[in-house]
Amino acid sequence: MKRFIGGRAIQSVTVLVIASILVFLAVYLLPGDPARRLLGNQASAEQIAAKREQLGLDEPLILQFGSWLLGALRGDLGSSFTSHQSVAMMIGNALPVTLQIAAGALLLAVCIALPVAFASARNPGGPVDSALTYVSVALTSLPAFVWGLGFVLLFALTFSVLPSSGFISPWTDPVGGLRSLILPVTALALPSAGMIARVARTAIIDVMEEPYIQYANAKGLGLMRIRRVHVLKSVAAPILNVAAVEFIFLLGDAVVVETVFSLPGLGKLMVDSFFGRDYPVIQGVALLFCVLVLLTNLLADISSALVDPRIRKAAKL
Numbered sequence: 001m002k003r004f005i006g007g008r009a010i011q012s013v014t015v016l017v018i019a020s021i022l023v024f025l026a027v028y029l030l031p032g033d034p035a036r037r038l039l040g041n042q043a044s045a046e047q048i049a050a051k052r053e054q055l056g057l058d059e060p061l062i063l064q065f066g067s068w069l070l071g072a073l074r075g076d077l078g079s080s081f082t083s084h085q086s087v088a089m090m091i092g093n094a095l096p097v098t099l100q101i102a103a104g105a106l107l108l109a110v111c112i113a114l115p116v117a118f119a120s121a122r123n124p125g126g127p128v129d130s131a132l133t134y135v136s137v138a139l140t141s142l143p144a145f146v147w148g149l150g151f152v153l154l155f156a157l158t159f160s161v162l163p164s165s166g167f168i169s170p171w172t173d174p175v176g177g178l179r180s181l182i183l184p185v186t187a188l189a190l191p192s193a194g195m196i197a198r199v200a201r202t203a204i205i206d207v208m209e210e211p212y213i214q215y216a217n218a219k220g221l222g223l224m225r226i227r228r229v230h231v232l233k234s235v236a237a238p239i240l241n242v243a244a245v246e247f248i249f250l251l252g253d254a255v256v257v258e259t260v261f262s263l264p265g266l267g268k269l270m271v272d273s274f275f276g277r278d279y280p281v282i283q284g285v286a287l288l289f290c291v292l293v294l295l296t297n298l299l300a301d302i303s304s305a306l307v308d309p310r311i312r313k314a315a316k317l
Contacts, residue, residue, distance in 0.1 A: 008301050012294040019290040020072070024065050026286075027279050034081050034277040055081060068280075072287065078280035080273075087284040090269060095288070097167055097265035098258070102250040104181060105188035106243060112193040114239075117200035124205050132197070139194030144253040148187035148260040155183060165262035184261045188253055192246040199242040203235040210234070237304040244300030248293050 035051035036043065043051075052058045056067070071078060077087035120132040156164030162183055170177030207213060208231065216226050255267030262268070266285055273281035 005302060008298050012298050016290060016294055020069065020287055021065070023283055023286040023290065024068060025061075027282050028061070030274070030277060030282075032277050034279060037277050038081060068283065072284075077284035077287075080281050081278045082276045087280045090281060091266070091284055091288055094264055094266045094269045096169075097263055098251065098254050098267065100170070101181065101184055101188060101254055101257070101263065101265065102247060104185040105192065105250050106247050108185060108189040109192035109196055109246065110239075110243060112189065113196035113200055116193070116197040117204055120197070120201045121204035121208065129201075133201075136194040136197045136201075139190045140198070141194075142191065143256075144188050144191055145256040145260055147190050148184065148257050151183045151187055152260070167263045167265075184257050184263060187260075188250050188257055191253075192250060195246060196239065196242055200235060200239050203238045204231060207231050207234045233307065236307040240300050240303050240307070244296050247296050251289060251292060 033048070033052075035048045035055060035057065039047055039051055049058070056064060059067075068078065075088060077091070079086055080090060083090075116132050116136065120129045120136075123129055151162075152164045155162045163180055164183070166180055168176040168180045170181070213226065213230060216230055251266075254265060255270055257263075258265040258267035259271055266288070269281065270285045272278075273285065
C-alpha cells in the first residue's frame with residue numbers, strides 16, 4: 001500500500017509542476033496590460049513603464065516564473081495588484097466558502113443518487129427504471145447556473161423564503177448559514193446527482209447478477225441487508241471514482257454559482273481577478289484549483305484501493 005501511495009504521490013507532484021508552468025504562462029496570454037488598467041487610459045507611457053517596473057512585469061518571463069515558484073513553495077503567492085492584500089490571505093478567506101459549498105453539494109448529490117440508483121436497478125427496463133432514467137438525464141442536462149437562476153426566481157424573488165445572495169458562516173450562525181447555503185448547494189448538487197445515479201445504477205445492476213448475490217437471495221437474506229452489506233461494498237469503488245470526478249466539476253461550477261449568488265468564494269475571486277487583470281490572484285487561485293484536483297484524485301485512488309480488494313490485487317499491493 002505504501003508503494004501505491006508513493007507512486008500516486010510522485011505522479012501528482014509531477015503533474016503539479018507541469019500545471020504550475022502552464023498556469024503561470026497562461027495568465028500572460030490574457031489581453032490587456034495590468035499597469036494600464038490600474039492607471040487608466042489617460043496615463044502616459046512613462047507612468048505605465050514605471051508601474052510595470054513596480055509590479056515586476058518588466059523582468060524577463062523566466063525570472064518572474066522563478067520568483068513566483070520560489071514564493072509559492074514557501075506559501076507566499078505575492079500581493080494583489082489592485083487591493084495590495086496578500087494573495088494567500090485572500091485565498092484563505094475564500095477557500096472555506098467554496099469547500100463548504102462543494103462538499104455540501106457532493107454529499108447531497110450522493111444522498112439523492114443512491115436511492116434513485118437502487119430503485120432504478122431493482123427492475124431494469126421497467127416503468128420505474130425508465131422514469132428515473134429520464135429524471136437522471138434531466139438533472140444532468142441542465143447546468144448548475146440554470147438551476148441557480150431558477151431557484152433565485154422561484155424561492156427568493158417569487159416566494160421570498162430563502163435569500164438570493166450573501167453568505168453567512170454556519171459556524172457563527174447555524175440557521176442563517178444553512179439558509180444561505182441551501183440554494184447554491186442544491187443548484188450544484190442536482191447535475192452531479194444525475195450523473196452519479198446513472199453510474200451507480202449500472203454498477204448495481206452488474207453486481208446484482210453476481211453469483212454471490214444470487215446465493216444471498218437464495219439464503220433468504222433481506223433486500224436491505226443485501227444492499228447494505230454486499231452491494232454497497234462492491235459498488236463503492238466506482239461510486240468513489242465518479243464522486244471524485246464530480247467533486248472536481250463542482251469546484252469548476254462554483255465559479256458560476258458563486259457569481260450567481262454573490263458568494264465570496266474562490267469562484268467569485270477568480271472572476272473578479274480576471275476582470276481586473278490581477279495576475280497574482282489569478283495564478284494563486286488557479287494553482288490552488290490544480291492542487292485540489294490532484295488531492296481529490298489521489299484520495300479517490302487510495303479510497304478505492306482500500307474498499308476494493310480487486311484494485312489492490314491489480315496494483316500488487
